[in-house]
Amino acid sequence: MKHLKTAAFLAMTLTLGVAYSQSCKCSDAKACPKSCVKANTTANGFFIKDNDSVVFLGDSITQQKLYTTYIEAYTLTRFPEYNLTFRNSGWGGDTAWLRKRWKTDEGKLFSATGELLEKMVTEAVNKGLERDILPLKPTAVTVNFGMNDHSYQAFRPDIFRAYKRSQEEIVRTLKKNGARVALLTPQPIEDMKKDPKTDPRNQSLCKFSDGLKEIAAAEGAEFADQFTPFMEMICKRTEGQSKTIGEGDAVHPGPCGHTVMAWAILKELQAPAMVSAAVIDTSVKWYEFLTKKVVTKNCTVSNFSYKDGILSFDRLDNALPMPIDKRALNALKLEKITCDLNRYPICVKGLADGEYDILIDGKSVVKITSTEGKACTNLAKVATPASAQADKILTLVFKKNEVYFNRWRNVQLKGGDAAKLAELDKQIADFEKQINVLRKPVVHHFEIKPVK
Secondary structure, eight states, X not given: OHHHHHHHHHHHHHHHHHHHHHHOBSSSSSBOOHHHHXXXXXXXXXXXXXXXXXXXXXXXXXXXXXXXXXXXXXXXXXXXXXXXXXXXXXXXTOOTTOTTTSOOOHHHHHHOOHHHHHHHHHHHHHHHHHHHTGGGOOSEEEXXXXXXXXXXXXXXXXXXXXXXXXXXXXXXXXXXXXXXXXXXXXXXXXXXXXXXTTOHHHHHHHHHHHHHHHHHHHHTOEEEOOHHHHHHHHXXXXXXXXXXXXXXXXXXXXXXXXXXXXXXXXXXXXXXXXXXXXXXXXXXXXXXXXXXXXXXXXXXXXXXXXXXXXXXXXXXXXXXXXXXXXXXXXXHHHXXXXXXXXXXXXXXXXXXXXXXXXXXXXXXXXXXXXXXXXXXXXXXXXXXXXXXXXXXXXXXXXXXXXXXXXXXXXXXXXXXXXXXXXXXXXXXXXXXXXXXXXXXXXXXXXXXXXXX
16 A cells, blocks of 8 residues: 555556646747746756855956856755855956966067976966955855957967966866866957957857867866857847947956856856746645645645635745846847746646645735646746745845955055954955845745636
8 A cells, every 4th residue: 555655646647747848938939949948957066066165367357247246146046055255256367377366478478488487387376366266265256257368359379378378277276275276268249340250259259168168077177158149149140239248348348248258158167947846736636645735846835725716825945036137127138038047947747737826924925827737937037926936036246246346456556454344344254144134035925726
C-alpha cells in the first residue's frame, strides 16, 4: 500500500510538471521555446556565491553604474538569504593595464616585448589593484575592459599584446589574493552611420573578445561574452532607425542597452532562471493520505482552499523577481530576459474553461484564461506586490552605489579627512541595512476567481 501511495503522488507531480512546461509562455504571443523550459534553475554554477564581496572593475561603461546595478539587484533579490556586498570600481577611460590608476608610457608599452613588457604590465596592474581593488578584499571580481584598449581603430597586434598580458596579470593577481574572476567582453560600438559588423572598430573588438576567451580558459577565469548577443541585437534594428537601442551614445548604452548587457552576462555566469513556481491541480481526487495539492519550487503554499469555483492560498516565495529599470522596459522586447532570468509562474489545472482573475493581497494583478482545463502565467510580466518590493530594492541599490562612488573618487582619492569618510561609510551601511531588510520575501494571499 505504501508503494501505491508513493507512486500516486509521483505520478501527480509528474503530470503537473508537464502541464507547467507545456503552458509556460515567454510572451503573450508565442509559447516558450525548449531553451526556456530547460532554463537553468539552480544556483550551483552561478558565479556569485554566499558571503561574497563582489567588485566590478572596468572603464566608463562600468562607471555608468547601470549593468552592474542590475546584476547586483538580480543577485540580492534572487538570493535573499545570501550575505553579500557589492562595490563598483569602474573608471572612465581605463584599460586593462589600469592607466587611470597608474601612469604608463603607452607608446613604450605597445612596442615592448619580453622582459620589458612583463615589467611594465606587472607594475601597472599590481599598483592599480593594490590601490583600488585589493583593499576591498574581494572574493569575486568581474573585469570589463576592451573598449578603450582597442583605441577605437582597426585591430593592432601591438595593442592586443599589451591587453592580453594585462588581462592575464589581473586574473593572476586577483586569484593570488583569494578572488574568483570573470572576464567580460566589451559590447560592440553602435554607430548608426555604419554597418556594425563591417565597422573596423567592431572587428577589432571582436578579435579582442575572442582573445579574451582564450585568456580566461588559460588562466582559470570565468568568461562572459556580451559582444556576440549585443551585436546580434543591434543588427536587427530597422533601416533608418535614428536612435541607438540603448538610448545612449555609440559607446555608452543607456538603461535599455545595459539591461541587455546584464542579461547576457548573467546568463553566461549561470544565473538561475527560476524565481519560484507553484503548480496547483484542483481536479485531483484526493485520498485521506494525499493532503498535498500543490507542487512547488522555491516557495511554500499554505492555507489552500477551493470552494465555489474560487481558489485561494497563501504563498511564501524564497526569492523575489528581478527588478527591471522602468527606463529599460523596451529591453524585454529585444531579448528573452524574462524567460531566461525571471520565471515566476503560477499554473492551475482543473479549472473550468474560461477567464479568471488573479488577485494578490486583494488586488487584481492579471487575468488568465483556462483552456482545456489548465492555465498558466508568468507573474514576472506584471506588477505584483513582490515586484514592487524588488523595485524598491533597485532604487536603494542605485542610491547606495552613488554614495560609494562619491566616497571613493571624490573623498578617498582626494585625501578626504577621516570624519567625512566615516560619514559616507555610515550612509552606505544604512542603505545596505535597508536593502537587507527589504529583500526578505513575505507571505502574500492569492485568490483565483472566475470573471463574471
